[in-house]
Amino acid sequence: GQNIDQPTEMTATEGAIVQINCTYQTSGFNGLFWYQQHAGEAPTFLSYNVLDGLEEKGRFSSFLSRSKGYSYLLLKELQMKDSASYLCAVRSGYSTLTFGKGTMLLVSP
Amino acid sequence: DSGVTQTPKHLITATGQRVTLRCSPRSGDLSVYWYQQSLDQGLQFLIQYYNGEERAKGNILERFSAQQFPDLHSELNLSSLELGDSALYFCASSVSASEQETQYFGPGTRLLVL
Numbered sequence: 001g002q003n004i005d006q007p008t009e010m011t012a013t014e015g016a017i018v019q020i021n022c023t024y025q026t027s028g029f030n031g032l033f034w035y036q037q038h039a040g041e042a043p044t045f046l047s048y049n050v051l052d053g054l055e056e057k058g059r060f061s062s063f064l065s066r067s068k069g070y071s072y073l074l075l076k077e078l079q080m081k082d083s084a085s086y087l088c089a090v091r092s093g094y095s096t097l098t099f100g101k102g103t104m105l106l107v108s109p
Numbered sequence: 110d111s112g113v114t115q116t117p118k119h120l121i122t123a124t125g126q127r128v129t130l131r132c133s134p135r136s137g138d139l140s141v142y143w144y145q146q147s148l149d150q151g152l153q154f155l156i157q158y159y160n161g162e163e164r165a166k167g168n169i170l171e172r173f174s175a176q177q178f179p180d181l182h183s184e185l186n187l188s189s190l191e192l193g194d195s196a197l198y199f200c201a202s203s204v205s206a207s208e209q210e211t212q213y214f215g216p217g218t219r220l221l222v223l
Contacts, residue, residue: 033211040197040219042199042217043199045213048211087152096142096154096157096165096167097212099153099154101150102151
């Protein structure tokens with residue numbers, strides 16, 4: 001089985017930096033994804049990590065430690081439009097993804 | 110816009126009924142995935158098809174079935190509907206079924222069972 005944990009909610013201020021953590025327990029780890037989902041909309045792909053380390057993509061970075069079963073998503077220079085749910089998803093085995101329940105981020109002015 | 114299309118956007122029906130949700134993958138994508146998202150359960154993987162064949166099964170109920178057609182579009186059939194089936198149903202697609210592929214999601218179908 002698989003278990004993915006992430007905080008339910010986080011709040012931050014516009015212009016700040018926020019780190020959203022994700023811990024997982026899985027057999028046959030084959031990559032970790034982060035998706036952003038605005039309320040009622042489709043999840044959109046943000047990042048993918050399969051090796052340990054940091055992947056940077058503009059204002060967004062994602063880190064993975066496979067030995068610790070741990071990842072984080074780092075959002076810099078927060079904007080109001082970053083208010084959304086952030087989903088951590090783990091791939092094991094073939095190509096199916098198991099999603100965490102998501103972290104609702106609220107960015108305030 | 111991911112390039113994945115889903116119809117209908119909204120569906121309201123009654124308990125005991127049957128509905129069909131439709132998904133067209135991105136051009137060139139061979140693999141289609143179906144997910145259910147409810148408030149308390151999060152995004153749950155239901156089933157995957159690759160080039161017309163079932164590839165993987167997740168938490169899909171026996172009342173639910175799916176297929177992928179030769180033109181690669183897919184349909185998810187939900188029967189004997191219950192109140193608890195009310196949810197957002199997403200389709201996603203990827204180029205292949207390989208381990209490296211990113212899944213791109215459609216806009217979803219919001220199903221309300223009354």
